[in-house]
Amino acid sequence: MSRSRKIFAVFLVTAVAACIALILYLRWRPIDTHPDSTYLLLLQEAYAAVLENYVEKPDSKKLVQSMVDGMLATLDPHSAYLPPEPYHEMEVQMTGAFGGVGIELGIKDDKLTVIAPIEDTPAFRAGIQSNDHIWKIDNSLTRGMNISAAVKRMRGEKGKAVTLTILRNGSPKPLVFNLIRDIIKLKSLKSRQLAQGYGFIRISQFQEQTGPEFKQALHDLNSAAGGRMKGLVIDLRYNPGGLLESSVEVVNCFIGDDINKTEIVSIKGRGEHSRVYNATLGEKEPHYPIVVLINGGSASASEIVAGALQDHKRAIVMGKQSFGKGSVQSVFPMKGDAALKLTTALYYTPNGRSIQAKGIVPDVDVPNIVPLPVKEKEKDFKEKDLERSLASDGKPEPSQPRPLPPVSPHGGAARDTDLQKDYQLRRALELLQSLGMLKEKGF
Numbered sequence: 001m002s003r004s005r006k007i008f009a010v011f012l013v014t015a016v017a018a019c020i021a022l023i024l025y026l027r028w029r030p031i032d033t034h035p036d037s038t039y040l041l042l043l044q045e046a047y048a049a050v051l052e053n054y055v056e057k058p059d060s061k062k063l064v065q066s067m068v069d070g071m072l073a074t075l076d077p078h079s080a081y082l083p084p085e086p087y088h089e090m091e092v093q094m095t096g097a098f099g100g101v102g103i104e105l106g107i108k109d110d111k112l113t114v115i116a117p118i119e120d121t122p123a124f125r126a127g128i129q130s131n132d133h134i135w136k137i138d139n140s141l142t143r144g145m146n147i148s149a150a151v152k153r154m155r156g157e158k159g160k161a162v163t164l165t166i167l168r169n170g171s172p173k174p175l176v177f178n179l180i181r182d183i184i185k186l187k188s189l190k191s192r193q194l195a196q197g198y199g200f201i202r203i204s205q206f207q208e209q210t211g212p213e214f215k216q217a218l219h220d221l222n223s224a225a226g227g228r229m230k231g232l233v234i235d236l237r238y239n240p241g242g243l244l245e246s247s248v249e250v251v252n253c254f255i256g257d258d259i260n261k262t263e264i265v266s267i268k269g270r271g272e273h274s275r276v277y278n279a280t281l282g283e284k285e286p287h288y289p290i291v292v293l294i295n296g297g298s299a300s301a302s303e304i305v306a307g308a309l310q311d312h313k314r315a316i317v318m319g320k321q322s323f324g325k326g327s328v329q330s331v332f333p334m335k336g337d338a339a340l341k342l343t344t345a346l347y348y349t350p351n352g353r354s355i356q357a358k359g360i361v362p363d364v365d366v367p368n369i370v371p372l373p374v375k376e377k378e379k380d381f382k383e384k385d386l387e388r389s390l391a392s393d394g395k396p397e398p399s400q401p402r403p404l405p406p407v408s409p410h411g412g413a414a415r416d417t418d419l420q421k422d423y424q425l426r427r428a429l430e431l432l433q434s435l436g437m438l439k440e441k442g443f
Contacts, residue, residue: 050063065081079340081341084338086148086155090331090341094243102122104299105150108131113134114129115240116238116297121184122182127177134150155181158182188206189201193221194425195433197226197230198233198432199217201218203236206243210246218285232288232289237298242301243301247265254314254315255308262281263278265304265350268345269346273328292306293318294317296323297323299322299324300323303326304349316431317362319362319368319424321362323359366424366427
């Protein structure tokens with residue numbers, strides 16, 4: 001082959017390869033064929049313009065994080081970018097301990113709102129309440145502030161102070177709370193007997209160990225009742241939620257003996273984010289009556305428990321309407337020990353009820369009435385209290401000195417302070433005892 005022919009052949013092969021490459025590029029190029037290519041190019045151009053022309057050289061890392069924050073801010077308030085520190089804190093919180101003041105936050109009517117103070121924390125002891133609007137954190141207004149930014153401002157080292165300015169319905173002026181941060185050790189649940197045979201379990205948050213702890217609490221209460229528990233109160237008031245799987249474990253203790261009615265909760269999202277959680281078959285708790293207590297601070301996983309037991313007619317739900325957070329958040333780890341927390345689904349009770357923005361409506365609406373102190377003249381006054389009253393045999397009653405109340409070892413009168421001060425809990429116990437009495441009478 002002559003030299004000229006070799007050159008022509010090489011040229012021809014090169015030209016064909018170039019044409020093939022051009023065709024493949026036009027066929028598969030991602031930017032030009034993407035339906036949102038114009039917006040992606042706009043983002044790229046804006047980023048380049050800022051880097052090149054801004055009056056001071058910007059921090060490129062902060063720019064990118066701000067772009068991600070801005071993107072997520074157009075979604076719902078529970079979707080957020082979690083830098084390494086908040087991401088780590090979220091993981092720690094689910095395991096049972098974190099640093100801060102002890103408030104579960106939400107966005108309600110575009111305002112930073114307290115879903116619930118966590119029990120036995122600086123916020124709880126200071127008197128911060130569910131549905132309080134946090135107006136300022138230190139000197140920073142919270143208007144337009146997302147939950148992640150608010151959490152970051154309130155978290156900190158133990159012993160460091162933070163000031164929250166609260167707007168509360170019924171208060172004529174803002175309330176200022178000076179809180180000292182502490183290590184918040186979350187106790188998943190507490191249990192005890194309210195009366196012989198009547199158990200009480202308060203779940204403060206659904207953590208990794210809540211399921212096993214709940215089963216152990218049931219075992220202990222059954223043992224204390226001699227193996228014959230008469231009734232149970234599950235207290236979910238001010239429970240902000242937590243891990244969905246743990247709430248399923250709690251419900252699973254009571255339902256699943258009917259093979260046609262085993263659904264606990266269903267979550268509906270896009271693709272793989274849709275799922276039905278069913279109870280497992282096996283040994284369940286005896287069919288004693290249950291009362292579930294809820295209020296405006298009961299959210300998310302606690303609403304799953306209340307809704308499932310209510311739909312299966314396994315419990316009477318008592319209290320006030322719950323918060324109404326019926327969405328599921330999934331966490332997607334990213335480079336640099338960060339993560340994206342995205343709302344990926346809504347959840348529904350076994351009867352197909354959506355909880356989002358609606359909440360659980362109790363079967364028995366009971367306000368949390370603060371009891372007034374009983375004055376001497378307001379106490380029950382009976383015939384036998386009259387001076388020189390007659391006894392049942394017609395003879396005058398001997399004058400007796402007024403007995404003194406028993407004294408507790410800590411000072412003051414000994415009494416069941418929870419039942420004395422907690423009207424909703426007292427009503428729950430009375431309902432269980434009434435149901436037990438009706439059963440004994442054969443009704």
